[in-house]
Amino acid sequence: MTAPHPSIHAKILAAAVEQFAVDGFEGANMDAIARRAGVAKPTIYNHFRDKSALYLASIEYMLGRNRATIASPSFASLPAGKGILKVALELTWLFGRDDDMLMFCKMCIAGNERFQTAADVFLRNGPWRGTDEIASLLRVWHERGELRIDRPSFAARQLSELCKADIFDARLFGGPAMATEEECRFTASEAARTFLARYARHER
Amino acid sequence: MTAPHPSIHAKILAAAVEQFAVDGFEGANMDAIARRAGVAKPTIYNHFRDKSALYLASIEYMLGRNRATIASPSFASLPAGKGILKVALELTWLFGRDDDMLMFCKMCIAGNERFQTAADVFLRNGPWRGTDEIASLLRVWHERGELRIDRPSFAARQLSELCKADIFDARLFGGPAMATEEECRFTASEAARTFLARYARHER
DNA sequence: AGGCGAATGAACCGCTCAGTTCATTCCAGG
DNA sequence: CCTGGAATGAACTGAGCGGTTCATTCGCCT
Numbered sequence: 312m313t314a315p316h317p318s319i320h321a322k323i324l325a326a327a328v329e330q331f332a333v334d335g336f337e338g339a340n341m342d343a344i345a346r347r348a349g350v351a352k353p354t355i356y357n358h359f360r361d362k363s364a365l366y367l368a369s370i371e372y373m374l375g376r377n378r379a380t381i382a383s384p385s386f387a388s389l390p391a392g393k394g395i396l397k398v399a400l401e402l403t404w405l406f407g408r409d410d411d412m413l414m415f416c417k418m419c420i421a422g423n424e425r426f427q428t429a430a431d432v433f434l435r436n437g438p439w440r441g442t443d444e445i446a447s448l449l450r451v452w453h454e455r456g457e458l459r460i461d462r463p464s465f466a467a468r469q470l471s472e473l474c475k476a477d478i479f480d481a482r483l484f485g486g487p488a489m490a491t492e493e494e495c496r497f498t499a500s501e502a503a504r505t506f507l508a509r510y511a512r513h514e515r
Numbered sequence: 516m517t518a519p520h521p522s523i524h525a526k527i528l529a530a531a532v533e534q535f536a537v538d539g540f541e542g543a544n545m546d547a548i549a550r551r552a553g554v555a556k557p558t559i560y561n562h563f564r565d566k567s568a569l570y571l572a573s574i575e576y577m578l579g580r581n582r583a584t585i586a587s588p589s590f591a592s593l594p595a596g597k598g599i600l601k602v603a604l605e606l607t608w609l610f611g612r613d614d615d616m617l618m619f620c621k622m623c624i625a626g627n628e629r630f631q632t633a634a635d636v637f638l639r640n641g642p643w644r645g646t647d648e649i650a651s652l653l654r655v656w657h658e659r660g661e662l663r664i665d666r667p668s669f670a671a672r673q674l675s676e677l678c679k680a681d682i683f684d685a686r687l688f689g690g691p692a693m694a695t696e697e698e699c700r701f702t703a704s705e706a707a708r709t710f711l712a713r714y715a716r717h718e719r
Numbered sequence: 720a721g722g723c724g725a726a727t728g729a730a731c732c733g734c735t736c737a738g739t740t741c742a743t744t745c746c747a748g749g
Numbered sequence: 750c751c752t753g754g755a756a757t758g759a760a761c762t763g764a765g766c767g768g769t770t771c772a773t774t775c776g777c778c779t
Binding site for chain 1: 538539541542573582621623624625626631634635637638642643669673675676677679680681684686687688689705706708709712
């Protein structure tokens with residue numbers, strides 16, 4: 312017995328991600344996805360039950376490869392100031408320069424009434440897991456006495472939002488134009504400064 | 516001669532806004548819009564040339580009723596701390612409790628590949644005009660010596676983003692309907708505190 | 720009351736697209 | 750070399766939807 316070839320599975324998912332990202336769920340058509348994947352249409356249905364299943368799978372696939380840990384545990388060994396800046400840089404890069412993330416963001420927002428589960432998966436495994444990871448880091452620095460943070464989870468969300476300043480709205484509403492590396496670095500460093508102004512334990 | 520009834524026109528637009536916001540441009544179907552508007556389908560085509568025209572018209576319709584001023588010039592007479600909190604409250608209310616704004620947001624995001632101009636108009640007249648107004652206020656307080664802000668425009672966007680913390684993502688992705696007044700007040704007060712920690716001129 | 724334009728609703732056209740069928744081809748294992 | 754399951758591609762089905770038609774009804778104006 313021969314199992315469905317795994318590389319074909321991945322090719323289909325990759326193609327689906329691109330197509331859904333460009334056209335949204337309704338707009339994407341299965342023939343186009345098949346063509347883009349270099350695969351026959353029945354093959355797709357051999358791997359996925361239907362279009363919705365492919366859509367959900369492609370979200371998980373995309374989230375899976377975006378496991379670029381925003382808040383790497385290794386940051387914990389850094390001093391708080393440096394670590395916050397690192398996290399901020401990861402965030403601004405994600406918000407300003409990651410096209411896949413942006414597209415799926417748009418898609419989940421657009422279709423969130425009809426595909427509540429998809430939007431939930433995205434929200435929970437995307438933004439919220441990100442801020443949870445950041446919150447863990449913040450707790451470390453708090454306990455080490457470098458930061459003073461009563462509500463780490465809320466603070467993490469503030470930091471995350473700060474990293475959208477000046478770069479995210481334009482991408483969400485605008486074309487696929489990427490923020491420049493310079494803009495990302497600026498927004499990240501300003502986010503870190505503002506965050507630390509509030510939460511750093513100031514010695515006197 | 517009898518002109519097409521204006522209230523019907525408005526009913527169609529209102530229904531279209533809801534439908535487009537939920538389903539995006541491709542996903543929304545004209546029969547559903549007609550049903551939601553309590554109107555026959557041909558009547559829609561009596562008022563609008565086709566689906567695209569209805570889509571664009573519904574965006575302009577929303578823009579028209581979305582003329583809320585976030586940063587009232589009257590705030591300038593307040594001390595900076597108080598004024599920032601007022602602005603933050605306006606912002607959190609907008610992000611957390613204004614359904615029209617949310618719908619409109621979703622709509623522009625959903626259709627921004629196909630209707631770039633509409634999304635542009637929204638971006639410019641919505642978020643960006645809001646932050647411009649805030650920036651003007653910030654300049655006043657800066658010149659009065661209460662705040663120290665080198666880049667008022669960027670700072671305004673930071674403040675705006677801070678006011679989304681913990682309330683906006685959930686709404687954008689369609690979770691719980693509305694943020695409570697309590698949540699809004701909390702997020703606003705935390706936003707103001709963080710913002711002032713960075714930008715208030717601290718006397719020593 | 721009568722007339723005219725607007726609204727109705729139900730049926731209809733044409734097209735696109737999700738999903739299936741099937742005969743054929745490819746390929747790995749024995 | 751044989752075989753069986755997977756991939757192919759081209760054709761097909763059926764449903765949904767944008768947009769139109771038309772005979773009928775409604776409601777305002779004189």
